[in-house]
Amino acid sequence: MSGLVEMGKRAKVAALALSQAKTKQKNEALLALAERLVANTAVILAANEKDLAAAADNGVKDAMLDRLRLTAERVVDMAEGVKQVAALADPIGEVTHMWKNEADLTIGKQRVPLGVIGIIYESRPNVTVDAAVLCFKTGNATILRGGSEAFHSNIALVKIIRESLAASNFPADAVQILEDTSRETAQALMKLNAYLDVLIPRGSARLIQAVLENATVPVIETGTGNCHVYIDKEAQQEMATKIIVNAKASRPSVCNAAETLLIHEAVAPAFLPSIIAKLREENVEIRGDEQVAAIVPDVIAATESDWETEFADYILAIKVVPSDDAAIAHINQYGTKHSEAIVTDNYFTSQKFLQQVDAAAVYVNASTRFTDGFEFGFGAEIGISTQKLHARGPMGLNELTSTKYIIYGEGQIRE
Known part of the structure; x- marks a missing residue:
């Protein structure tokens, strides 16, 4: 648990730095990451082969193996998703509307990052990249907890992401991953209220239900697809x-x-x-x-x-x-x-x-x-939300933001 707390502390520091980053800097970092992913295709596929071999030994069905499998083409697709996110408008700092009240205060509603986002997911290693880049673009730090079946793939991808962020002068701790894939550590992450602002589960009905039952951190439910x-x-x-x-x-x-x-x-x-x-x-x-x-x-x-x-x-x-x-x-x-x-x-x-x-x-x-963020023009997606509060459907950049009110006055006091 102490290691998880330390990750949370580092994520908070990274989130503050990210929230102040300029759009141009973030986009340049994302484009550099896209190039680094393709350049490291052999490394990524070698790690993925370890996961595929272990899954086959464990009798995983072909349809589920397909979720786990990476190919050179899929790595290129991941990189293209990163480039598409870089090309999208940055929602952070956007003032969605502004008005004057009776006291002549100018009141605006502005998009801001959520802060630190925890993501628990299974099987699909491309989620590692999707989650990392969407959170990064919206000024959020993220702590990832992938499934044991994609362990080697996820570790390799996060290593590449962290190296790329550092090379672009961003804190590497903007993206962290739990290397302990045990249930106990996952449950501890679900209760990390002091450091996580929101938790997003993505995977099977059993995983999502476990998060809903155990989490004390606010949850955005990404539902199963019947x-x-x-x-x-x-x-x-x-x-x-x-x-x-x-x-x-x-x-x-x-x-x-x-x-x-x-x-x-x-x-x-x-x-x-x-x-x-x-x-x-x-x-x-x-x-x-x-x-x-x-x-x-x-x-x-x-x-x-x-x-x-x-x-x-x-x-x-x-x-x-x-x-x-x-x-x-x-x-x-x-x-x-x-x-x-x-x-x-x-x-x-x-x-x-x-x-x-x-x-x-x-x-x-x-x-x-x-039903997919890429197909809807959102770039990569964090998941498909099936709930009605905060976000619904494919979750792109806007769905990873909150808002705050900004108010301009000229010395007004309330009578």
Whole structure:
């Protein structure tokens, strides 16, 4: 615990320095980091190979290995994400609006850093870079706690980041990582109120629930992704097929992948055989209700638990529904308020879906896989917030800031 306190103290000092940094200096540091990441590709991949080998020995599934795996192309993508963050407008110091009150005080609302952000995450080493650069750009110091499965990758990446920051005359302690990945240390981080201003968990439902139950530090919940695609009775079959295959099979391990397909009973007999055939070409296992089984008999029988499960794998649950209302009710009951999609040519049905589905991102005629900070134009993201306080949806730069009021007077006193 004493080591964690020392990290907290150093992070506080670094956060104060970062809060005063000029935008030009921060952007130059980020561009230098992008170059350093690519230059160190061999080092990063060598560390990642150790993690992949250990994961394979532990029987980790292929879909989860994909979350862990880094390639030269993915390192380039990480570097491009860093460059994109550098190109974005710096929110720090922005005065969002200003007005005069009856006492003739000029009052403004200004964006400021949150301070020190703790981030607990699993599996995906790219989160290390995303979190570090977003926090840095917004003047926040960060303490990272990655999962044991990505230990070597995360340590290598943080070493490169810290070296790059120091070379750009910024405090290396702006980015720190816990090398102890034990549960005890993670729980201690969750209670580091004296030094952490906010804690952001990113990972499985079990991880997020553990943080919510144990943290005394304020938490921004980044939820799990039990996402749905609903095919309406007025959907185009070819479009619907492309969307669900992409939403499920393009990268099934990520939180914006679809886990359940809902389809209107009016089009299910015509659509499902070809849709399921396409999904099976992508090695997707189908679990269907009784009506699905009546149309495609060789599906696995879906259970109640399938409707509430984030599979994060090549598995899709399918349910036939009698109406739009039934589809919306199912989503609002079982969804995790992440990303939901409808495929329809009916404008009024699409508007009903948009207004009544409770989720951070709701799509009409597009794949749920677009819920991503990079795709939304935010650069890298810190996570997808599924809560409603402070931030919701992909969390970019603005979501990592707070505000303060700045007030100009001319000697006024309150009567």
